[in-house]
Amino acid sequence: MNINQATDYGFRAVLYLAQKDGREWTDAHTISEHEVIPIRFLLKIMPNLIRAGIVKSQRGIGGGYALARNPKDVSLLDVVEAIEGPIYLNRCLENEDYCSKHGAPVCKIHRTLEEIQDLLSSELGRRNFADLLD
Amino acid sequence: MNINQATDYGFRAVLYLAQKDGREWTDAHTISEHEVIPIRFLLKIMPNLIRAGIVKSQRGIGGGYALARNPKDVSLLDVVEAIEGPIYLNRCLENEDYCSKHGAPVCKIHRTLEEIQDLLSSELGRRNFADLLD
DNA sequence: ATTAAAATATACTCAACGGGTATAGTTTTG
C-alpha cells in the first residue's frame, strides 16, 4: 500500500521545475543532480509527465523540461496517476471480475474500501505544487 | 497503491467469523467455501490474524477458527496491518535512509504524504467489523 | 551542412514480491 519510487522521483522532478515557474528549460542532468535521481531512470519517467500534460519538453541544445501548467494546477494526484495510472485500493474496485465472490449483490467491504479510496484520491487531489513551494 | 489479495481474503474471513460472533469454531474448509478463498492460501493467512490477536484457533476434531475479540473492536486497519504490516505511503516514511536526498532538513513532499498517510490510517481504523455486518 | 546537446524509444536485466501449491508435522478429541 504505497506509491512507487518512480512516482516519488516524479514528485521531486515536478517540484524542482515548479521552482523555476516555467521560465526556462531545465535539462535532465540538472534535475538528476539536484534531486539525486538516476538520470536514465529520470529520462524514462519524464515522458509520462509529458503525456499527462504536466510537463513539456524541448530537444536539442539548450533544451530540457519545464512545467506545462501553473504549479497550483498540478496536484499530487495528477503526478501519481501520470506515472502509476488510476488508484485502486482493492483490485475489485478496478474490475468486479476480480472479486472471487463476483455476483454477490453488493459487498459491504468493497463499498467501504471505495469510500476510503475516494477520500484518498480527493486528498491527493487537493494538494498542489504551489502549496509545496516553501 | 493498493491492498493485496491476502488482505482482501483476510477481510472476508474476519467478516465471516464476525457473523458467528465467537460462539463456535468454524473450520478453514467452511470459510474457504463460503468466501471463495483457496484453502491452502487461507491456511497460510490465518496465522497472521492469530498473531495479531484478531482470531483464535483450535486444533483437532471440532476445531477451527473464531474471532478473539468483539467485531466492533476489530478495524480494517487491524487486519491490513496483521497481514501486510504497517502502512507506509512512501518508503521514505518507513526509513529516512530511503530518501536519496537523505539529510535534506525537511522534505515538504515527505511531510504532505505523511499527513495523507495518517488520514488513511485513521480512516481504516475507524471502520470496524460490527459496522460491516449488514 | 555538421556537430553536439539534448530528449525519445525500445529492449533488456535482475531481484523482489504476489499469489499460490506441496509436504510434513503437531495437537486434539473420540
Next chain:
DNA sequence: CAAAACTATACCCGTTGAGTATATTTTAAT
C-alpha cells in the same frame, strides 16, 4: 490410535519494480 483439524516450512512461477543499455531523433549553434 486414528482422524480431523491447524501449523511450519519450503518451493514455484509469473509479474512488477527499479534501473541500465543502445540506438535514434530533434534542435541549435557554428
